[in-house]
Amino acid sequence: MLSKSAIIHYDVIDSTNLESKRLIDKEKIFSPTWIIASKQTAGRGRGDKKWVSQEGNLLASLILPIGFSLDRLPFLSCIVALSLHQCISKVITDNKPLKIKWPNDILYDDAKLAGVLIENSLSQSKNFSIIGIGINVAHHPIIEGKNTTSLNAIVQKNMKTMDLIKSLEIILYEYLEKLINNSEALLIDEYKSKCWNYNKTVKFMTNDKVLEGILIDISKDFEIIINANNKNIKLNAGELSFDY
Secondary structure (H helix, E strand, O other), X not given: OHHHOEXXXXXXXXXXXXXXXXXXXXXXXXXXXXXXXXXXXXXXXXXXXXXXXXXXXXXXXXXXEOOOXXXXXXXXXXXXXXXXXXXXXXXXXXXXXXXXXXOOEEEEOOEEEEEEEEEEEOOOOOOEEEEEXXXXXXXXXXXXXXXXXXXHHHHOOOOOHHHHHHHHHHHHHHHHHHHHOOOHHHHHHHHHHOEOOOOOEEEEEEOOEEEEEEEEEEOOOOOEEEEEOOEEEEEOHHHXXXXX
């Protein structure tokens, strides 16, 4: 159970996701385990993007043994995003500006607050997902052309990262139960209610082309559907990026 996850803490590490991979490769992990760092020297986001890792922010990866059918793996991104949204909602008074930018970034008033990098380690003997999570708690990076924010800036008080981890763990386990119990349709409906720019015009890049369209739906397989040039385009998480 996630509520009994082990915790391994590092003062400084290159990347909690990379360390998770190393521990899995060395066959040292058998149950849910958090890898937490005070500072990362090579934090990563999706694709080739760098995740700026400042001390005081939440920098963690959850090594999760996969106990569900592999064809449901895309929904792991869905439940992690919903879990983060709910966890952060508990500490923010005004939740209306809090949105999930597909697939799993968390924005507050169109400024990036948290990000997720999920990587899978699949083998004949054991399957794991590595759920890398970064939340701007004490600081937010200055990135040209992008809006960013932090929890402390929003709530005007000092949040403790371990309190967030404990809350997130409980919420994530509850969503995982829903996934195991075949509640994908309910999860998609909830996701759409919290989705950034749902039924609105978005600019996005795919195949090195910048396009514009209306985000009209999330498919039953957790793909995004955008109507561009009077044509519905269905894309997975690795096939597009948004301007915001």
